[in-house]
Amino acid sequence: DSEARTAELLELVELEDAADRRVKGYSGGMKRRLDLASALVHRPEVLFLDEPTTGLDPASRLTVWDEVRRINALGTTVFLTTQYLEEADQLCQRLAIIDHGLIIREGTPTSLKAELRERTGMTSDPTLDEVFLDATGRTRERVAGEVREV
DSSP states (O other), rough: HHHHHHHHHHHHHTOOGTTTTGGGGGGGGHHHHHHHHHHTTTOOOEEESSSSSTTTOOOHHHHHHHHHHHHHEEEHHHEEEOOOOHHHHHOOSEEEETTTEEEEEEEEEHHHHHHHHHHTTSOOOOOOOEEEEEEEHHOEEEEETTEEOO
């Protein structure tokens, strides 16, 4: 029944206490969690999330990450697009780096970082940001105290 499913989804995204409030009064993080619940109404086997944490404060980002993990643990495959590579490192079992519409590197976060470390002789573990820059051929340069991607 639809009321039971609504209650189940609101509990899943930890919004059951706000169920009687107008969505207009929800915070950005609450709205993102409600978006997740809406996407799950029909129990999809595959869920596409396009930058679900853009514009959220750190606490709301962590809450959305927890929800994505929980949804995935329940058996839903999640395709996530993000520009926050630390997010991909934390959430993704596999990832693909796409540049100009083409997959140019793919694998587990661990394998991608290990491959870069071994290939370049890095002495410390690279970040996914460094993997991305290497894969796309972009570099960083320091300009007036700022690091800029070029």
